[in-house]
Amino acid sequence: MATMHDVAKLAGVSVSTVSYALTGARPVSEKTRARVQVAMDELGYQPNAIARSLASRRTRIIAMLFPSIERGLSGTALEFVTAAAETARERGYHLVLWPIGDDEVGETRALIHQHLADGVLVMEVRLDDPRVGLLRESRTPFTLIGRTADSEALDYADIDFEATVRDALEHIVGLGHRHIALLSHSKTSHDAGYGPTVRVGEAFSRYMAEHGLGTVIYHCDDSADAGRAAVNELFDTNPEITALVTMNDSATLGAVAELLESGRRIPDDISVLSIVSSPRVGALSHPRLTTMSAPGPELGRLGVTSLIDRIESGDRAILHELVPCRLDLQATTGVPPDRAPYRRPRTANPS
Amino acid sequence: MATMHDVAKLAGVSVSTVSYALTGARPVSEKTRARVQVAMDELGYQPNAIARSLASRRTRIIAMLFPSIERGLSGTALEFVTAAAETARERGYHLVLWPIGDDEVGETRALIHQHLADGVLVMEVRLDDPRVGLLRESRTPFTLIGRTADSEALDYADIDFEATVRDALEHIVGLGHRHIALLSHSKTSHDAGYGPTVRVGEAFSRYMAEHGLGTVIYHCDDSADAGRAAVNELFDTNPEITALVTMNDSATLGAVAELLESGRRIPDDISVLSIVSSPRVGALSHPRLTTMSAPGPELGRLGVTSLIDRIESGDRAILHELVPCRLDLQATTGVPPDRAPYRRPRTANPS
DNA sequence: TTGTACGCGTTATCAC
DNA sequence: GTGATAACGCGTACAA
Numbered sequence: 001m002a003t004m005h006d007v008a009k010l011a012g013v014s015v016s017t018v019s020y021a022l023t024g025a026r027p028v029s030e031k032t033r034a035r036v037q038v039a040m041d042e043l044g045y046q047p048n049a050i051a052r053s054l055a056s057r058r059t060r061i062i063a064m065l066f067p068s069i070e071r072g073l074s075g076t077a078l079e080f081v082t083a084a085a086e087t088a089r090e091r092g093y094h095l096v097l098w099p100i101g102d103d104e105v106g107e108t109r110a111l112i113h114q115h116l117a118d119g120v121l122v123m124e125v126r127l128d129d130p131r132v133g134l135l136r137e138s139r140t141p142f143t144l145i146g147r148t149a150d151s152e153a154l155d156y157a158d159i160d161f162e163a164t165v166r167d168a169l170e171h172i173v174g175l176g177h178r179h180i181a182l183l184s185h186s187k188t189s190h191d192a193g194y195g196p197t198v199r200v201g202e203a204f205s206r207y208m209a210e211h212g213l214g215t216v217i218y219h220c221d222d223s224a225d226a227g228r229a230a231v232n233e234l235f236d237t238n239p240e241i242t243a244l245v246t247m248n249d250s251a252t253l254g255a256v257a258e259l260l261e262s263g264r265r266i267p268d269d270i271s272v273l274s275i276v277s278s279p280r281v282g283a284l285s286h287p288r289l290t291t292m293s294a295p296g297p298e299l300g301r302l303g304v305t306s307l308i309d310r311i312e313s314g315d316r317a318i319l320h321e322l323v324p325c326r327l328d329l330q331a332t333t334g335v336p337p338d339r340a341p342y343r344r345p346r347t348a349n350p351s
Numbered sequence: 352m353a354t355m356h357d358v359a360k361l362a363g364v365s366v367s368t369v370s371y372a373l374t375g376a377r378p379v380s381e382k383t384r385a386r387v388q389v390a391m392d393e394l395g396y397q398p399n400a401i402a403r404s405l406a407s408r409r410t411r412i413i414a415m416l417f418p419s420i421e422r423g424l425s426g427t428a429l430e431f432v433t434a435a436a437e438t439a440r441e442r443g444y445h446l447v448l449w450p451i452g453d454d455e456v457g458e459t460r461a462l463i464h465q466h467l468a469d470g471v472l473v474m475e476v477r478l479d480d481p482r483v484g485l486l487r488e489s490r491t492p493f494t495l496i497g498r499t500a501d502s503e504a505l506d507y508a509d510i511d512f513e514a515t516v517r518d519a520l521e522h523i524v525g526l527g528h529r530h531i532a533l534l535s536h537s538k539t540s541h542d543a544g545y546g547p548t549v550r551v552g553e554a555f556s557r558y559m560a561e562h563g564l565g566t567v568i569y570h571c572d573d574s575a576d577a578g579r580a581a582v583n584e585l586f587d588t589n590p591e592i593t594a595l596v597t598m599n600d601s602a603t604l605g606a607v608a609e610l611l612e613s614g615r616r617i618p619d620d621i622s623v624l625s626i627v628s629s630p631r632v633g634a635l636s637h638p639r640l641t642t643m644s645a646p647g648p649e650l651g652r653l654g655v656t657s658l659i660d661r662i663e664s665g666d667r668a669i670l671h672e673l674v675p676c677r678l679d680l681q682a683t684t685g686v687p688p689d690r691a692p693y694r695r696p697r698t699a700n701p702s
Numbered sequence: 703t704t705g706t707a708c709g710c711g712t713t714a715t716c717a718c
Numbered sequence: 719g720t721g722a723t724a725a726c727g728c729g730t731a732c733a734a
Binding site: 354355356366367369370371373374376377398399401402403404405406407408 | 726727728729730
């Protein structure tokens with residue numbers, strides 16, 4: 001529990017010299033710097049983070065603001081968190097978890113006014129998110145993980161849903177599929193303006209419309225059971241469907257299980273492509289899922305890096321980073337039944 | 352940015368009165384308390400957490416010390432983290448993530464000496480963990496999530512592996528199985544003294560020996576691929592096995608897929624019981640896995656509660672909390688083939 | 703019941 | 719290149 005005072009006394013210099021030797025905020029002669037170093041080593045001195053924060057008005061703490069939604073943090077959110085914590089540490093910052101409950105506004109305000117954090121990482125962003133206004137007004141540096149509806153002037157790192165859906169559908173349509181359904185997150189999440197649900201839905205509809213194909217979107221809770229129920233209903237009402245694009249890990253695995261159980265073959269009868277997922281999740285299924293993996297670690301690193309840059313020099317360019325999911329081709333996508341790839345639908349029976 | 356000074360001036364009292372009105376550390380007349388309250392509301396005053404910490408020598412921060420192991424935090428660790436953060440928040444504390452890399456000792460020491468945290472939650476505890484010694488010497492309050500080999504004098508919350516394995520095997524043996532294999536985590540994790548791997552292995556061996564049954568333990572990396580490879584090798588060398596107790600989510604799902612693919616029926620030919628898992632993971636498989644679910648949220652709450660209790664009154668009793676996994680009966684366990692339950696093995700063919 | 707004044711361990715602004 | 723010393727915003731012993 002040695003303090004700067006002790007170090008200064010032992011080294012025979014003033015406290016300010018010790019401080020400057022430590023931070024390098026002003027030049028110190030090599031001789032005295034060495035003396036200070038020796039004294040610090042001898043006493044096992046470590047600067048007190050709190051005192052430093054009070055005096056410098058910088059805490060080197062980043063708060064991760066996450067709403068405690070029904071399912072907690074998702075699997076990919078975990079990868080995000082560890083990558084973010086790691087990156088923060090590398091730059092000498094700490095990451096504190098700031099769960100917020102029902103009183104989003106009040107708790108966000110508390111975070112801001114307590115001056116505990118130099119910057120904020122906003123998780124689970126919705127299209128119209130009340131936290132954003134508060135943070136702007138308070139002039140607290142922040143980066144969105146996700147995007148609001150209008151985030152032109154805001155720093156964000158998000159998944160490029162547009163590109164992801166395009167890549168997904170190019171793969172599926174390229175195989176010859178024409179009747180494709182989207183199995184998405186819950187209707188509730190869509191109505192709440194949850195970015196991934198809304199954006200993927202829109203991108204899907206747009207792509208299908210542009211290619212003269214019909215749009216079937218099925219919303220489904222995040223559970224294998226819901227996924228099982230979903231496919232039953234889906235193929236009851238839309239028996240012509242030959243491919244499923246899914247964005248819902250739990251439901252996807254349930255759906256695959258149910259399809260197999262009901263006698264359908266994958267991918268011979270039905271193709272399945274799971275987006276915003278990961279090969280690790282895909283490997284849990286049999287046959288192994290073709291997935292497009294969410295860039296959780298990249299987003300974690302990007303978000304923290306940009307946030308710290310902004311904290312340390314407010315004038316940097318705005319971060320608008322969109323990272324697409326990467327395709328990992330596995331066993332659940334193939335050509336549709338009774339039809340060779342690239343042929344037009346509704347054609348006469350091939351001889 | 353209002354400070355106590357501003358509040359005091361506006362309320363016409365001294366700063367100390369504001370402070371006491373806030374903390375209740377000494378009685379304040381109802382009249383002045385009301386005046387102070389009005390002033391605080393008017394200014395939107397929030398106490399500065401850092402200044403408060405420096406003066407009180409308490410930060411109300413808990414550090415979660417986790418080694419960045421190969422797989423990052425596991426799925427149940429995520430539930431643990433959110434429950435811990437939530438509980439901390441309810442008690443007015445914050446949870447900061449403290450990932451440590453290769454220099455475990457150095458980074459733990461840094462955490463301690465920086466005085467940023469009032470207490471530490473030690474994650475991924477190994478039987479012989481160097482972090483424990485450091486924390487003891489520094490007299491920093493800490494709670495283990497897991498246990499060292501000798502943790503008599505330490506606070507810990509851990510899974511009751513002994514009871515979990517007993518419950519698991521009573522279920523399996525009760526169904527009539529006699530040839531049971533354990534599919535566990537990697538050999539590496541065992542050799543590193545990773546508690547779950549070691550303790551479950553020991554409990555398994557002991558139970559089997561006590562019941563006159565042979566012990567087969569197979570170590571396996573945490574991936575579906577490794578699980579697939581494992582069952583192939585396992586049933587090659589031990590074709591008599593009729594039940595698998597597993598502790599390795601990814602490998603289990605891979606193993607189930609591979610068993611089905613190789614023509615075996617579950618549970619008709621092989622029973623599978625996945626421990627230290629969860630029904631959510633179990634529901635990802637087809638047929639749905641019988642699981643024993645890890646008490647992640649309970650451990651998170653218990654660990655944080657006990658740690659805060661210790662921080663706030665150092666004299667409380669030592670926490671030795673062992674929580675068993677709960678059995679969730681589903682579709683992957685049943686009686687072994689060619690044999691009714693509870694009959695002795697090696698009997699003549701039933702007519 | 704309330705006010706004064708010092709201390710917490712740094713950083714940063716003056717001087718020299 | 720170095721040293722005093724005033725903030726930083728709050729807690730708390732002591733005094734009234």
